[in-house]
Amino acid sequence: MVKIADVAREANVSVATVSRVLNKKGSVRPETCERVYKAIEKLSFEPNMSARNLRRNETRVILIVAPNITNPYYAHILAGIGDEARKSGYSALIYNTGGDEEREKNGMDMLKKRRADGAILLASNIDSMWVKEYADKYPIVHCSEYVKGLDIPRVSIDNYKATLEVMEYIISLGHKKIATISSSNSYISTLLRLKGYKDTLERHGIEVRKDYIALAGAEYSFKSGKAAAFKLLQQKDRPTAIFCISDTIALGAITAAKEMGLRVPEDLTVTGFDDVDYTTMFHPYITTVAQPCYDLGRKSFKILHACMNKTNDIEKKVVLPHKFIIRESSAPISTCD
Amino acid sequence: MVKIADVAREANVSVATVSRVLNKKGSVRPETCERVYKAIEKLSFEPNMSARNLRRNETRVILIVAPNITNPYYAHILAGIGDEARKSGYSALIYNTGGDEEREKNGMDMLKKRRADGAILLASNIDSMWVKEYADKYPIVHCSEYVKGLDIPRVSIDNYKATLEVMEYIISLGHKKIATISSSNSYISTLLRLKGYKDTLERHGIEVRKDYIALAGAEYSFKSGKAAAFKLLQQKDRPTAIFCISDTIALGAITAAKEMGLRVPEDLTVTGFDDVDYTTMFHPYITTVAQPCYDLGRKSFKILHACMNKTNDIEKKVVLPHKFIIRESSAPISTCD
């Protein structure tokens, strides 16, 4: 292993000088500088990060705590974080938790062990108050979801408003029997979307029916969405529209409908949420709310970066614009119904 | 920051003893041990990894170089690597390259800078000989794809044999006009699948036609697959079956066929490859070759782990079993054709 001392010897300068040119700090005569660069080149020296980290007490690594990188929604956010981080000279340590709180905590301990300078949390439960303990000591930002009542910077879309848009649209189509497939998880987004669903119905004087609210699994799986849709559609007074809180669930609902001989959108309107890759991979293309995942990720890193640099005015609540996209899975209620 | 010396003072022992109990190395009187644990607990001490890494000259971090974590195929491999790594106390640094060779090299420099102890390469081009330079100095393993002619451990499925199975099946269905949608990338898997396609045709005395071989984009995008399928299907003497080298391409082909008024599988048989998430998210469910992505990832880490520990007999070529799955997108050629 070639180290700074070797370069110093080769360039006939002291280690301090090599360090200076390495970090472009302090002043070095251009001539000397040149000599050092030559030596670095010749010996193909690369600074040892462990040593630098120890000395500087930083790692230039950020931790990403995600429940499931296999989910394209998170994958896109990760990509955004990763790209932005790379631009600033940071690397991303990814910690997959499977939604397990114990593993989430283990992941966060990377911070204590100085393996990372800060963390971005992708799917905190609304009540994970233990996060505070870490947030008090380390730079942390919430992306998409967040713990209620903690003063941690966060970036997300306006889930409530987006839901309102979708619901108003469905109602404008003439639907009255509108169901929703929510989830058994406890994310703030889930809560907000359910609230948006109920509020819109109430504002229009439509009764909120228990039997029109179904729950998919915590991870929004296709299968659980399909099952929930079956339950909804098998009732005698079945809904004519289903507001799903994720695209995978919507996909499941559409498949369920088809298998029951129902046409989408002629017999049933289905809307999704997130606009992940496969919303336009087959017909009917899904009407959904597009989230700016990649940008959510980039922005999260930018804020974390600001936190790590102890910048003064850190944005605490960033809301990125979503986009409601009407496609093929929704239509006016059929009059012959 | 509480350090080992603080714990030592608190427990009334030397730093060496604390280090010993921390690493469970050397012998310490149970009683002393207990005292140390108490002190660690009390001060909530966490070892500083930068210091340990510097001293031990290792990082317990592995580097994963992937072209696109947004692609579910890679995402599943990543998950496998990550889970297995965690079990052994390793963390995964993920470097997304977008398929750019320059960024691939930049990623690999993490090795030189001692930011990671070894690397798993997920999508090397068949001719990326520059990898050798790194492989000579650092533990590296290839997953899925590999550079030809280099003696680097690799794990993948048998792409050639899998293709043979698919092709034999298509032929057994009575198809003679069989096309393929390959890709413009230079992965070994692409090459092998194309070779399997041609070889099977030849073995059955079926002419290999240039106009039955179309190319999708390097990243197997849905769009490019759809475009390639259009080209194939618009010919007057159109194929009755298309062997696609990825599921996304197959999905594109099915969509193209539908938009042209062709039914799958009645008018056109389409097969995919990989068996990613969405092969069974809508009808027709895709006939495809399932790859054990997660296990590919796990196995890759295990081998890398062996390499990093300089274990003697390291497996150089691991071939994991695939599974050919017949579903709904393939059928016997219609007799009225």
Next chain:
DNA sequence: GTGAAAGCGCTAACAG
């Protein structure tokens, strides 16, 4: 503009 030297927190001989 440059060099000497003091550590960053930890591990691993080596002594006792």
Next chain:
DNA sequence: CTGTTAGCGCTTTCAC
């Protein structure tokens, strides 16, 4: 069984 001590490779005062 336990303690003392010399670094790991780098950055950063502080002199000159």
